[in-house]
Amino acid sequence: MRFSFLCDNIVRIIVLALLLTSTINNFAQTPFLKTQSLAQDFGVKQIKKIYQDGHGFIWVGTASGLFKFDGITYQQYLLPDSLVDNIVTAIFMDNQNKLWVGYKNGRLATLEEFGLKIFDPEEGTPVVAITGITQLQNGTICFSTYGEGVYYYMNDRLYNANSDDGVINDDIYVMMKDSQDQLWLGTDGGISVLNLSEGTKKIENITTNGGLPDNIVCDLTLDDRDNIWIGMYDGGICQYDISKKEFFELPIMKSWEFGTVNSLEFLGNNTIWVGTEGNGIVSVDYSNQGSFKKFDAEGGFGNFKIHDLQKDSEGNIWISSSNAGLQLANSKIALIDIPGSGDSKSIKAIASSHNENLWFSNDKGLFYFEIDPGGNQKISRHLKGEKYRNLSIISLYEDIQQTLWIGTFGQGIFRYHPNSGKVEAFSQKADLGDTNVLSIAGKGNQLWFATLGGVIRCELSTDPENPNEQVQFIKYEKADGLGSNYVYHILIDSKDRVWFATDGNGITCWEKGRFINYAEGQGLKNGKVYSVVEDPSGNIWFSTSTAGIYKFDGKNFKNFSTKQGLSDLSINGLTTDTSGKIIILTSSNLEIFDEVNQVFNRFDDRYGVNDIKPQFNAVAKSERGTIWIGTEKELIKYTPVQENVSESPAIYLDEIMVFMEGVDMLNNQVFNHNRNHLSFNYTGFWYQNPDKVEFQHKLGGLNDNWINTRDHMAVYSGLQPGKYIFNVRAGLNNSFNNSEIATFSFEIKQPFWKTPLFYIICTVFSAFIIYAFIKIRERRLNREKYILEEKIKIRTSEIEEQKIEIEAQRDKIENNLAELELALKEIKEQKEEIESQNHKLEEAQEIISVQNETLIEYNHHLEDIVEKRTKELRSAYSELLQTNEDLDHFIYRSSHDLKGPIARLLGLCELVKIDEEKRNVQTYFRLFEESAQDMNLMISHIKRAHEINRRDTRLENVPLAPVIDKICYDCSKEFTKAPTPQIDVNKDFLLYCDPELVNILFSNIIHNAYKFSKPNRKDAFVKITASKADKKHLQISVVDNGEGIDPEFSEKVFDMFFKGTENGNGYGLGLYEARIIAKKLAGKISLKIKKNTTEFVIVLPFVTAIEDKEEVLI
């Protein structure tokens, strides 16, 4: 039957098997410890003091100076004097937020902006170690010393209270202030209670005589009920009630074997941690009889010297020990090592036992965890027998009779009596059917067992003598109303209802004998329910396989899943803590669900624990609320949070800067409009897991959304004028609902030119200006008006004066007028005189003008003469020029022409020279002679030409006709073939000229005509006519139709030595002479070339009448 059952449920079984694993290991218990890196990073040897200030910073006093820690970075502060020791023995922040630091050499310093400043009052400072610093309500700062009693500083004076004043001993180890402002001094000789509040030193002493176990008091601490706990050198710890003034010594202290107490710290929950001189840390639980729990070597404590313990605002304990430097202990979490190794360690079932002990099982076996009164924790193995070696224990429950019920996988139910060792097996008796017991729950005498074949209810017998005798088992199955026979978990709630988490059919509730099932139809999304738990308010919470967790308040189901922030849907177990938060064990982690704030917080994010792997339903809660969680490799003991401890990171605004300079952190500051770049530096404190701290900030007035960041600085720039509030808060895991918000409110002023004030001023000002302007104008106008009026007045008076004057003058004028008439008459007479004189003047003027004209005429005449003369001079000049030119020409031509014959001559000479025979001498001489004759002729021609020019003209009347005739006759003689000339010359014509010259002239011309006529032509003629050119001149024209002259040469022919043709034996002087003569005779000669004829026209002065001599002279 079992086998078939197995087959049917093979899948479920395999799943179940996979959920359970187990290992065994050695055990140890330690609080969850984190070693801080201070010692490593800075080589700090001794950490003497740990202190947390009001903002949240942790200050560590070491032998290497003062350190400030915010969870991430350390900042070291050393005294400015480098020669002096920096062994810090006391730290305190006063009510003005100024940090005081005390040193081993008695020095005191305060921390300023720039660093530590030595505190050096007039009275001087101690020369022995400062062991404590605190401040009274009235502001007095107190310093306890080891050797000089207590100093207190008020009103700028340092005072002292020591043994001379009644303090029991000057060597003070610890100074603690109570709620009444009294100073409790733990000294080498007892406790002194010093009251300075009334200005006097009121001292009460407590010593061994008064019940103090040991006079050497090393540390004092207050608990939550205003009792003082005293740690002593030799007496362990004891408690003192301040109001009752009574000692209370824990009985257990009689067995205190841990030596000298160096430091005490109250944790809450009736627990005190004691740091000892040579035994590490001992946790003292003073409830009931009290118990010790020494944290041992495995966790890093062992037998080391603890210098100081300090609790911080999160509830963590800071530990300074001689071996591990600075450590942070999370007292809420303790990790307990368990027997087994590897897989066999993994815990399968746990159940809380009486006295805060615990039963747990894994593959290695069944174990019992307890802490003996001596404080030692013990894990002992039970059921060691061979019989039980293969027992697979998957559920446990301790009943009210302190017997352990064991549910196994395949072997049914066992009942174990630890005291006697007796084991009862109930598989057969109970007629269980299925022998796989997944869960056991109980209340009072009732027990319920969950199996794979339904649930079994059991009633315990009430008879202490025979506890087993009448144990009744009743089985319930699906048929009875149970949702499913496969039940994972059972819960009996505060109302005695029994809840069953079923596989696939939701959750079933058994109330007053009836089953009610809530499944997918009733509001569940998923029917596989793994765990059920009840919260302090009575709501039932359960987890499903795929739909997260549900809350059932009796009527409705509310689901919380990934949408709300649950990170892992595979949930292994559920439990609640005393504050009502739901602790969810997922396969990878623990989540704490805070329903009030609707937020899931990862356990390890909060506490810095790594990688928890809780096992299926391996969770139990003790009577006192301690939660045990069985994981893959250890037990986690989670002591819930005490009061007065922060649950979320604290925020602290470090610094606010405008542009790059810091500003005071006073609220409601007003900045100018141009100071609008603000940066905010902040720190979040969460020492348990500082790396996980996240921030949100927003600037109210700019945006209303929170900005998430991990930066420690928020920068806002370019802010417009307005009112702003900067908010920042720190949180973990994106949950900020509980976090306190640090704010800074400020305002950026409108630039002055935008403020209403400015506008008003402008308006007022402009109104004022307008008004002033108007007023000024008015005034000016008035003034002008006034001036004008004045002027008018003046003018009026002036005018009146003038009027008088004028009247006076008028009289004067009348007188003058008469005089004037007389004068007028005189003037008339004078006028007549003047007129007659005028006449005379006119006559004279006429004469003058006539003379004037004459002069002008004469002037003209003179001018004409001058002109004539000028002309003459000009022509003479040009003549001279011409003469010069002619001379040049003449000389040129002469020499040229002479050259010819000369050359011939020379040539002939040469010839003669050459000719050796000289036969032709005669010829030669003849030729010489010819040439010489030529030359001679030429020269005589030249001479003749020259003479013609030079000679004075003898002017007389010369009849023309005979001259012509003669010449013609001569020519016809010379030129035999010449034509007969036609002569037409009036016999009366007389020329007024030089007869010789005229002869030459005509001779030349006519000669030419003959010479150049074409002898053989029949119609060749030479025609000579003379006529009157004008009144004074005759014109003689000689025409021939001979060879003609090239028109080109019509002017050149008259040039000296010009020969028109090469024939002829002239020298080219004929026409030249003719021209000269003509000029000389005041005539002229010109040439007219026609197609066939050549005509020379000669104009000469004609004598008919000699009129003006003047003309002749010209």
Added chain:
Amino acid sequence: MNLFTIYSVILYFLWTVGGTSDQEMYIATNGTVNFKSNAPLEVIEAYSNSAKGIIKVEDKSVAYSIDISSFQGFRNKLQREHFLENYMEVTNYPKASFLGKIIENIDFSSEGEFKVRAKGILSIHGVGQERIIRSTIKIGQGIINLSSDFTVSLEDHNITVPKVVNQKIAEKIIVSVNTTFIKK
């Protein structure tokens, strides 16, 4: 602390001197005390050379006293008169004294210079004030030289200054003491 107490204390010291001869002590009979009031309108200074004191080695106690009327060196007689009659009321409170203990543990047999503090009651104008006064002691052969500078607040000792002259008298008077104690 009134006159009677001061006297009796000093007498007690002297008595212990006389009584037990192995009590080591050093005595001064003409120690110098200077004081100066540095006010905006006036500076008042004076000194006295007739301060008396005792240092007892066994319990490190120090007793020191001076006659107020022994102060001299004032600028003029009127100033001195005011000081004596009006402010210090010398007829009622003729002496000023300090009675206390040296805090540090000094080995009086070793020579050298030490910076110490004396805690005790400073009594002026009939009013005693607990003070810690920083001093330097030079220990030589059979002598101890004690010098210290401290301020005395007029308010502490009920010395009232009328408003009319409060620009002429400083609220804190600078006092300096220089005394040589000879071993007895």
